[in-house]
Amino acid sequence: MALDNLLARNRAWSARVSEQDPHFFDRLAKIQTPAYYWIGCSDSRVPSNQILDLAPGEVFTHRNVANLLPPGDLNSLSTLQFAVDVLGVRHVMIVGHYGCSGIRASLEGARLGLVDTWLGHVQDVQVRHHKLLSELPHPARVDRLCELNVAEQFMNVCRTHIVNDAWKSGKQLAVHGLIYALEDGLLREMGLSAGNAGEAEQSYQEFIERAAGCQDRASSSSHEAHVSCSHASCSAGLPV
Numbered sequence: 001m002a003l004d005n006l007l008a009r010n011r012a013w014s015a016r017v018s019e020q021d022p023h024f025f026d027r028l029a030k031i032q033t034p035a036y037y038w039i040g041c042s043d044s045r046v047p048s049n050q051i052l053d054l055a056p057g058e059v060f061t062h063r064n065v066a067n068l069l070p071p072g073d074l075n076s077l078s079t080l081q082f083a084v085d086v087l088g089v090r091h092v093m094i095v096g097h098y099g100c101s102g103i104r105a106s107l108e109g110a111r112l113g114l115v116d117t118w119l120g121h122v123q124d125v126q127v128r129h130h131k132l133l134s135e136l137p138h139p140a141r142v143d144r145l146c147e148l149n150v151a152e153q154f155m156n157v158c159r160t161h162i163v164n165d166a167w168k169s170g171k172q173l174a175v176h177g178l179i180y181a182l183e184d185g186l187l188r189e190m191g192l193s194a195g196n197a198g199e200a201e202q203s204y205q206e207f208i209e210r211a212a213g214c215q216d217r218a219s220s221s222s223h224e225a226h227v228s229c230s231h232a233s234c235s236a237g238l239p240v
């Protein structure tokens with residue numbers, strides 16, 4: 001699609017929104033008060049606002065390859081700090097997705113260029129959970145690493161001074177780990193949810209135990225079956 005076409009689509013969208021709500025853009029230009037902060041993959045198929053069916057102004061978003069928030073990354077940490085301290089979001093969502101190309105590249109040791117350095121953070125997750133991953137067939141292994149990566153990024157967020165200081169000061173702030181399936185457009189809860197440091201550690205430990213517990217099911221499943229055998233369904237009935 002040529003740029004002219006994109007600009008024409010933009011004008012049509014702006015006119016449509018203004019027609020439905022004449023003060024929409026005036027209101028948004030003055031202030032943003034999103035309740036949600038989304039950390040997701042840059043993948044073009046996983047756009048935060050559309051998936052949550054939220055309008056501009058309702059979700060503050062940070063996206064990078066493989067939805068990472070490594071402890072030393074100033075970019076993602078700065079957006080987390082801005083979201084929590086300045087915007088006062090109430091929910092931080094770490095959103096992975098099954099079939100993530102970044103996760104697959106890391107698992108396969110692909111050589112793609114500069115991005116390999118960034119994906120070193122995924123390899124750290126892979127090494128840490130080598131035992132959980134090693135017995136799974138390839139497609140299930142990619143999906144399991146997508147899940148484990150969400151769990152590790154969830155803990156990275158929960159262990160930051162930013163989130164801990166907010167919790168200590170009594171702020172209402174919840175951190176959630178979720179995973180999205182391209183196949184059905186649905187977000188799945190993973191049992192990773194915390195409103196304080198104790199809950200974070202507990203939900204992470206329980207998640208890892210569930211991951212170990214459903215190795216057999218995952219190892220005998222096709223890719224499709226594994227998606228429906230994500231921890232969301234394995235953890236049915238557990239508190240999230």
Ligand code: CO
Pocket residue numbers: 041042043065066067097099100101102103
């Ligand atoms: Co991805």
